[in-house]
Amino acid sequence: MAPAFAGSHAPALRSRVSGPTLLLIGAALLVGYLTVFPLIFLVYGSFLTPIVGGQGGTFTLDNFVKAYADRSTVPILLNSIAFSAGTTAVAFVIGTVLAWITERTNAPLRRLFFAMSLIPLIIPGILFTVSWIFLLSPRIGLINLWLQDLLGLPAAPFNVYSLPGMIWVEGLHWSPIVYLLMSAAFRSMDPALEESALMSGAGLGATFYHVTLKLNLPMILSVFLLLFLRGLETFEVPAIIGLPAGIQVFTSKIFMAIKGYPSDFGLAGAYSTVLLVLTSLGIYLYARVTREAARFATVTGKGFRPRVIDLGPWRYAAAAVIVAYLAVMVMLPVFVLLWNSLLPFYLKPSVQALSRLTLENYPFVFKLPKTTRAITNSVALSVASATIIMLLTSVVAWIVVRTRIRGRWLLDNLASMPLIFPSVVMGVALIWVYLTLPIPIYGTIWILLVAYVTRFLPYGLRACSSGLVQIHRELEEAAEISGASWRRSFTSIVLPLLRPAMVAGWMYIVIVSVRELGSSIFLWGPGAEVLSVIIFDFWQTGHFQELCALGIMLVLALVVLALFSQRLSQRFVA
Amino acid sequence: MVKITGLVRVFPAERGAVVACDRISFEIPPGRFFTLLGPSGCGKTTTLRCIAGLERPDDGEIMLDQVTVYSARQRLFVPPNQRSIGMVFQSYAIWPHMTVFDNVAFPLRVGRMRLSSAEIDRRVRGVLAVVRLDGLEQRPATKLSGGQQQRLALARALVREPQVLLLDEPLSNLDAKLREQMRLELRALQRQLGITTIYVTHDQVEALAMSNIIAVMHDGRIMQVGPPREIYERPQSPFVADFIGSTNLIRGRVAGPVGVDLHRVDTTHGPIICTITEGAAPQTDVLVSIRPEDVVIRDGPPAGTPAGTWEATVEQVVFLGESVDCRLAVGELILRAHAHPSVRFRRGDRVHLEFNPERCIAIRPEGDAPA
Numbered sequence: 001m002a003p004a005f006a007g008s009h010a011p012a013l014r015s016r017v018s019g020p021t022l023l024l025i026g027a028a029l030l031v032g033y034l035t036v037f038p039l040i041f042l043v044y045g046s047f048l049t050p051i052v053g054g055q056g057g058t059f060t061l062d063n064f065v066k067a068y069a070d071r072s073t074v075p076i077l078l079n080s081i082a083f084s085a086g087t088t089a090v091a092f093v094i095g096t097v098l099a100w101i102t103e104r105t106n107a108p109l110r111r112l113f114f115a116m117s118l119i120p121l122i123i124p125g126i127l128f129t130v131s132w133i134f135l136l137s138p139r140i141g142l143i144n145l146w147l148q149d150l151l152g153l154p155a156a157p158f159n160v161y162s163l164p165g166m167i168w169v170e171g172l173h174w175s176p177i178v179y180l181l182m183s184a185a186f187r188s189m190d191p192a193l194e195e196s197a198l199m200s201g202a203g204l205g206a207t208f209y210h211v212t213l214k215l216n217l218p219m220i221l222s223v224f225l226l227l228f229l230r231g232l233e234t235f236e237v238p239a240i241i242g243l244p245a246g247i248q249v250f251t252s253k254i255f256m257a258i259k260g261y262p263s264d265f266g267l268a269g270a271y272s273t274v275l276l277v278l279t280s281l282g283i284y285l286y287a288r289v290t291r292e293a294a295r296f297a298t299v300t301g302k303g304f305r306p307r308v309i310d311l312g313p314w315r316y317a318a319a320a321v322i323v324a325y326l327a328v329m330v331m332l333p334v335f336v337l338l339w340n341s342l343l344p345f346y347l348k349p350s351v352q353a354l355s356r357l358t359l360e361n362y363p364f365v366f367k368l369p370k371t372t373r374a375i376t377n378s379v380a381l382s383v384a385s386a387t388i389i390m391l392l393t394s395v396v397a398w399i400v401v402r403t404r405i406r407g408r409w410l411l412d413n414l415a416s417m418p419l420i421f422p423s424v425v426m427g428v429a430l431i432w433v434y435l436t437l438p439i440p441i442y443g444t445i446w447i448l449l450v451a452y453v454t455r456f457l458p459y460g461l462r463a464c465s466s467g468l469v470q471i472h473r474e475l476e477e478a479a480e481i482s483g484a485s486w487r488r489s490f491t492s493i494v495l496p497l498l499r500p501a502m503v504a505g506w507m508y509i510v511i512v513s514v515r516e517l518g519s520s521i522f523l524w525g526p527g528a529e530v531l532s533v534i535i536f537d538f539w540q541t542g543h544f545q546e547l548c549a550l551g552i553m554l555v556l557a558l559v560v561l562a563l564f565s566q567r568l569s570q571r572f573v574a
Numbered sequence: 575m576v577k578i579t580g581l582v583r584v585f586p587a588e589r590g591a592v593v594a595c596d597r598i599s600f601e602i603p604p605g606r607f608f609t610l611l612g613p614s615g616c617g618k619t620t621t622l623r624c625i626a627g628l629e630r631p632d633d634g635e636i637m638l639d640q641v642t643v644y645s646a647r648q649r650l651f652v653p654p655n656q657r658s659i660g661m662v663f664q665s666y667a668i669w670p671h672m673t674v675f676d677n678v679a680f681p682l683r684v685g686r687m688r689l690s691s692a693e694i695d696r697r698v699r700g701v702l703a704v705v706r707l708d709g710l711e712q713r714p715a716t717k718l719s720g721g722q723q724q725r726l727a728l729a730r731a732l733v734r735e736p737q738v739l740l741l742d743e744p745l746s747n748l749d750a751k752l753r754e755q756m757r758l759e760l761r762a763l764q765r766q767l768g769i770t771t772i773y774v775t776h777d778q779v780e781a782l783a784m785s786n787i788i789a790v791m792h793d794g795r796i797m798q799v800g801p802p803r804e805i806y807e808r809p810q811s812p813f814v815a816d817f818i819g820s821t822n823l824i825r826g827r828v829a830g831p832v833g834v835d836l837h838r839v840d841t842t843h844g845p846i847i848c849t850i851t852e853g854a855a856p857q858t859d860v861l862v863s864i865r866p867e868d869v870v871i872r873d874g875p876p877a878g879t880p881a882g883t884w885e886a887t888v889e890q891v892v893f894l895g896e897s898v899d900c901r902l903a904v905g906e907l908i909l910r911a912h913a914h915p916s917v918r919f920r921r922g923d924r925v926h927l928e929f930n931p932e933r934c935i936a937i938r939p940e941g942d943a944p945a
Binding site: 474480 | 626627628653654655656659660661663664665667669670671680681684685686727730731734
C-alpha cells in the first residue's frame with residue numbers, strides 16, 4: 001500500500017471543542033451582539049426618564065403612561081390597523097387578479113407582463129410615494145388636473161392626503177409581492193387535484209371552494225399576514241403622506257417623538273416596544289401558517305401545465321387590466337418623475353411646457369456636495385453590508401443546516417430575529433445602544449453599516465440556507481472521505497457551489513440597502529448622508545426637481561443592477 | 575482486514591429512539607467483497623457510514639487494517655478525513671463545479687501527502703485509465719453520462735489507494751441494462767485491484783452476483799453471514815429465507831430422523847422430508863422453507879416417493895415468459911411454484927406436488943417473523 005495514510009495511524013482523539021463548534025460560538029457572539037443588544041436597550045430605554053445633560057435616566061413607567069393612557073393613542077392604533085388592513089386588501093386583490101390572469105388565462109400581453117413584473121419591486125418606496133403625490137395631490141396632482149379638464153369638475157376628484165389615499169399608494173406598492181407569491185401558487189398547483197374533484201361530480205363552484213380555495217388557504221393566510229406586517233412597519237407613506245394629512249400611525253408617531261423638539265427617546269421607545277410586540281406576534285403567526293402551508297404543499301417538482309381558461313372576447317378586457325396596472329405601477333410614476341426632473345419648476349404637462357424642458361437638474365444634483373457624498377456613502381454601505389452579510393450568513397447557514405452541533409437552533413433564531421424589527425424601531429433601538437455604550441459611532445457611517453447588516457441579516461440567511469439545502473450532503477461527505485478537513489471542504493466545495501445563491505442574495509441586499517429609509521433617517525449625521533435620506537430631505541425642503549432627477553438616476557441604476565443580477569443567476573443555473 | 579465489534583448507533587426519535595445498529599459484529603478478510611444486504615431502514619447504510627466515520631457510533635469498536643479508528647472504550651474517534659478509505663456515494667457526489675481531472679485530483683491535493691503536480695497528474699491519469707475514462711480529463715464533470723459519472727466516482731474513491739472501498743448502493747441510479755454491465759465491471763475491477771470492499775444494497779440479485787460474503791441485516795441486526803450460495807440455500811431464519819429470493823414457509827413439527835441430516839416433519843397438510851444439518855429433537859416446532867422453483871408439479875401421483883405427495887388445486891397461472899408462476903392451494907395453504915414454461919395447467923386443475931428433501935430447509939420459527 002502507498003504510504004499515503006502513514007499519518008493516520010496515530011490515533012487521533014477528536015477534541016471536545018472542534019473547529020465547527022468554535023465557529024458556532026464566534027458566529028453566535030457576533031450575531032447575538034448585532035441582534036440582542038438593540039432589543040434589550042430598546043425595552044430598557046423605554047423605562048427610563050429622559051436623559052438631559054447627564055441627568056435623568058432613572059426608572060419610570062411614565063413613557064408607557066404617556067404613550068397609552070393618552071387619549072390620542074386610540075386613533076393611532078385604529079389608524080395603524082385600518083391602514084394595514086386596507087393595504088392588505090388592496091395589494092391582495094390587485095396581485096391575485098393579475099396572477100390569475102397571467103397564469104390561468106389566455107389573455108394577450110401576459111408574457112410581456114411577466115418580464116416587467118420585477119420593475120415595480122425595484123422602485124424605492126419613497127420615490128413611489130412622492131410620484132403618487134405628484135399624481136393625486138388635490139392641488140398639483142396630474143390625474144386630478146386631467147380629470148378636472150376632461151370632465152369639467154369644479155374640484156379635484158381625488159385627495160391623496162387621506163386614509164384611502166395612503167392605502168392606495170401603499171397597497172399598490174406591495175401588489176408585486178402578492179403577484180409573485182400568488183402566481184407561484186397558481187403555477188405549482190397540480191391541475192389533477194381540481195380535475196379529480198370535477199370528475200367526482202363537483203361543479204366548478206364546489207371545486208373552487210372545496211379544493212382550490214381550501215388547498216391554498218394556508219398560503220393565502222400567510223400572504224395576508226405578510227402584508228399586514230408590512231403595513232404596520234412601513235415608514236415612507238405614513239411620513240410623507242400621513243403626517244401632512246394629520247393621519248398618524250405607530251411608525252410616524254415614533255418619528256415625530258424623535259424628530260420633534262425636544263426629542264423624546266423614552267416615548268419613542270414605549271411606542272416601539274408595543275409595535276415590536278405586535279410584529280413579533282405577526283411573525284410568530286406567519287411562521288406557524290407557513291409551516292402549515294408546507295404541509296399542504298402541492299408542489300411536487302413536476303412541471304405542470306396548468307389548466308388555461310379560454311376567456312373568449314373577455315381576454316381583451318383582461319389585457320386592458322394588465323395595461324392599466326402597468327400604467328399605474330410603472331409608467332405614470334416614472335413619467336411624472338421624469339417630467340419633473342426635466343423642468344426648472346413645476347409645470348403641468350402641456351405644449352408650452354415642452355419648450356421649457358431642460359437637463360440642468362441632472363448636473364445640478366451632482367454639484368451639491370451632500371449628494372455626491374450620499375452617493376458614495378450609499379454605494380459603499382450597500383456593498384459593504386451585502387458582502388459582510390453574505391459571508392457571515394454562509395457560515396451561519398452551514399452550521400444550522402449541516403452540522404449537528406447542539407445550540408445551532410439558537411444561532412438560527414438569533415439571525416432571524418431582526419425580522420421582528422420595523423426599520424423605524426431598529427433606528428430607535430440603535431440610537432439607544434450607541435448613546436449608552438462607549439462606542440462613538442452615532443451619526444457616522446458606521447452606525448448605518450451596523451443597522452443595515454442587522455436588519456438584512458435574515459435575508460442573507462434565507463438565501464444561503466435555501467441554497468445550501470439544494471447542495472446534496474454527499475458532496476461534502478465525499479470531500480471529507482477524500483481527506484479534506486472541514487475547513488477545506490467548506491472553501492473548496494460549499495462556497496463555490498453556494499455562489500449562485502450568494503450572488504443573488506448579495507444583489508438583493510444591495511438593492512434594499514440603497515432603498516433603506518426608516519432606520520437611516522434616525523441614524524445619519526453630517527458627512528454620513530445616504531441617498532434615501534437626501535431624497536427625503538429634498539422633499540421636505542421643496543427641492544422637487546432635484547429630487548426627481550436624482551430619483552430617475554437611482555431607479556435606472558437599480559434596474560440595471562437587477563437585470564445584471566438576473567443574467568448572472570441565469571448563467572450560474574445553466 | 576476490517577473488524578467490527580459490537581457496533582451500536584442510536585438515533586433519537588420523536589418517541590424514544592431508533593436503534594439503527596444493534597450490536598453489529600463482523601470480520602472481513604483482506605481482499606474480499608463483502609455485502610451488507612437488507613430492506614430499506616435495516617441499518618446497512620448507517621453501518622457503512624459508521625465505518626466511513628461520517629456517523630459517530632454510540633458503542634463498539636471499528637478496526638481498519640489493524641488500526642483502530644473507533645473505540646467507545648478508549649474514547650477514540652478518527653475523523654473520516656484521516657481514515658484509509660475510499661467511498662462511492664449513492665448520488666455519486668460528483669462535484670459539479672470541477673472537471674473530471676479536478677474531481678479525481680482532489681483527494682490527492684487535500685490530503686497530507688503533498689504530492690508534486692507531476693505525480694498527481696500521473697496518478698489521476700492512471701486511475702482514469704483503470705475506469706476507462708482516459709481522454710475525458712478536461713471535461714466538466716456534469717457533462718458525463720450516468721455510467722461515466724459512476725466510474726468517475728469510483729476513480730475518485732480509488733485514487734488514494736485506500737485500504738478499504740465503501741460502496742453505498744452505487745448502481746441504484748442506473749437503468750437496468752447499464753446496472754447489469756456495471757455490476758460485472760465493478761466486480762472485475764475489485765478482483766484485479768484486490769481491495770477489501772464493503773458494498774451496501776437492498777438488491778438481493780446484486781448481492782448474490784457480486785459478493786464473496788453477504789451479511790443480511792434486519793432491524794439493525796445481522797441475521798446471517800455467509801457466502802451467497804449458503805445464504806440462499808441454507809437460510810437460518812424465516813426473514814432471510816423470505817428476503818433472499820422468495821419462498822414458501824410451512825409450519826410443522828419434527829417427527830424424527832429418516833436419514834443423514836434428513837428429518838420427517840409433520841404439517842397439517844401432510845408429512846414432508848427436510849434437511850436439518852445441525853439436528854433437531856423430535857417435537858420441535860419448525861418452519862419449512864421451500865423455494866418456488868423447488869416445487870415440482872405433476873399431473874398424477876408418482877410411484878415410490880417416501881413421504882408421499884401433496885394434492886393441490888391450481889388457483890392461478892401467470893405466464894412470465896421464462897417461467898410459469900403458479901399459485902397452488904393445499905387446503906387452506908397457498909403455495910407458490912415456478913414451473914417450466916412448457917407446462918400447461920389451467921385454473922382448477924388437480925395436481926400432485928413433490929419436494930426434493932435436500933431443497934426443503936427447516937428453520938427455527940423464533941426470531942423474526944417474515945416481514
